[in-house]
Amino acid sequence: MFDLNEYSHRRLNPLTGEWILVSPHRTKRPWQGQTEDSKVETLAEYDPECYLCPGNKRAGEQRNPAYANVFVFENDFPALLPDVPEGGLNTEGLLVAQRERGISRVVCFSPNHGLTLARMNVTDIRRVVDEWVSQYRELGSLEFIGHVQIFENRGEMMGASNPHPHCQIWASESIPNEPVKEVRAQREYNEKNGTCLLCDYCELERNKGERVVCENKYFLAVVPFWAVYPFEIMVVGKKHRQSIDKFEDAEKTAFAEILKRVTTRYDNLFVTPFPYSMGFHQKPTDGAAYEYTHFHVHFYPPLLRSATIRKFLVGFEILGSPQRDITPESAAEKLRNLSETHYLDSL
Numbered sequence: 001m002f003d004l005n006e007y008s009h010r011r012l013n014p015l016t017g018e019w020i021l022v023s024p025h026r027t028k029r030p031w032q033g034q035t036e037d038s039k040v041e042t043l044a045e046y047d048p049e050c051y052l053c054p055g056n057k058r059a060g061e062q063r064n065p066a067y068a069n070v071f072v073f074e075n076d077f078p079a080l081l082p083d084v085p086e087g088g089l090n091t092e093g094l095l096v097a098q099r100e101r102g103i104s105r106v107v108c109f110s111p112n113h114g115l116t117l118a119r120m121n122v123t124d125i126r127r128v129v130d131e132w133v134s135q136y137r138e139l140g141s142l143e144f145i146g147h148v149q150i151f152e153n154r155g156e157m158m159g160a161s162n163p164h165p166h167c168q169i170w171a172s173e174s175i176p177n178e179p180v181k182e183v184r185a186q187r188e189y190n191e192k193n194g195t196c197l198l199c200d201y202c203e204l205e206r207n208k209g210e211r212v213v214c215e216n217k218y219f220l221a222v223v224p225f226w227a228v229y230p231f232e233i234m235v236v237g238k239k240h241r242q243s244i245d246k247f248e249d250a251e252k253t254a255f256a257e258i259l260k261r262v263t264t265r266y267d268n269l270f271v272t273p274f275p276y277s278m279g280f281h282q283k284p285t286d287g288a289a290y291e292y293t294h295f296h297v298h299f300y301p302p303l304l305r306s307a308t309i310r311k312f313l314v315g316f317e318i319l320g321s322p323q324r325d326i327t328p329e330s331a332a333e334k335l336r337n338l339s340e341t342h343y344l345d346s347l
């Protein structure tokens with residue numbers, strides 16, 4: 001039998017149809033578990049300079065209200081705007097452009113500047129989940145919105161300029177590249193097998209166990225077989241739900257809980273606030289049925305071996321295929337063995 005821990009190989013991502021190169025022989029060196037002498041720092045609850053803190057001034061003359069829980073506002077520097085005249089360009093199929101309309105919003109998770117998802121309590125994260133549900137519904141119901149992308153960029157390494165706990169929503173007229181690939185793959189899988197790709201994958205990973213990080217009654221957190229980033233995680237629902245607004249009450253709370261557990265494990269890995277881009281993939285909102293789409297979350301963290309050593313997608317990876325050394329199975333094992341008590345809460 002071919003040994004995935006020994007020999008270089010490529011793995012298929014069935015959600016995108018793309019391949020990733022795995023070179024396990026390059027990691028024969030033992031795990032260092034470097035944690036650096038990270039300055040165990042906590043941020044103040046309020047920062048007078050932060051444009052997301054309650055009562056503070058934002059760009060222009062806008063001022064945040066003295067909000068007590070979750071706060072949503074239209075992005076002051078929106079990437080997408082609702083009013084764009086019709087039009088575009090198509091020159092011999094080579095110079096092609098299309099008008100793109102949309103809405104960009106910011107969701108502050110908490111008035112407390114110093115918190116993160118990992119350190120918020122489940123009740124407060126549940127309020128954020130409820131807001132995600134209503135944003136998805138509201139924006140998705142607009143006639144010109146075909147897709148609602150909810151995502152969080154965390155950490156300076158990911159280009160997040162502000163540590164205040166928040167996420168962004170970019171709701172767009174057209175469906176962006178990654179969801180286009182995943183929707184197509186899920187549809188083709190469903191046509192071929194008559195079942196849902198992610199329902200089947202979730203079941204398979206639960207049975208195998210080796211890539212599972214943690215789970216609760218409704219959700220599974222797994223390092224995908226095809227993970228590109230060293231400690232990439234996918235959170236997938238055990239029940240088939242096309243979108244977050246289809247969750248039952250207990251499911252929404254379980255979702256808040258699994259997000260807290262995953263982000264706590266991340267912070268504990270290198271005893272540092274763990275940077276990542278995280279986002280949801282769910283049913284597009286252009287009016288088609290998409291019965292075969294299955295809500296899931298991707299966490300893409302850049303860190304490799306310590307709080308400062310990051311993975312770069314360069315060279316072969318941008319010209320050829322992504323590549324990794326440590327296997328998804330050993331990454332999952334490390335994440336699985338971590339404590340779920342945040343290092344700042346166990347001081």
Ligand SMILES: [Zn+2]
Nearest residue numbers: 050053113164
């Ligand atoms: Zn703040």
Ligand SMILES: [Zn+2]
Nearest residue numbers: 196199240294
């Ligand atoms: Zn499913």
Ligand SMILES: [Zn+2]
Nearest residue numbers: 182281296298
């Ligand atoms: Zn996805």
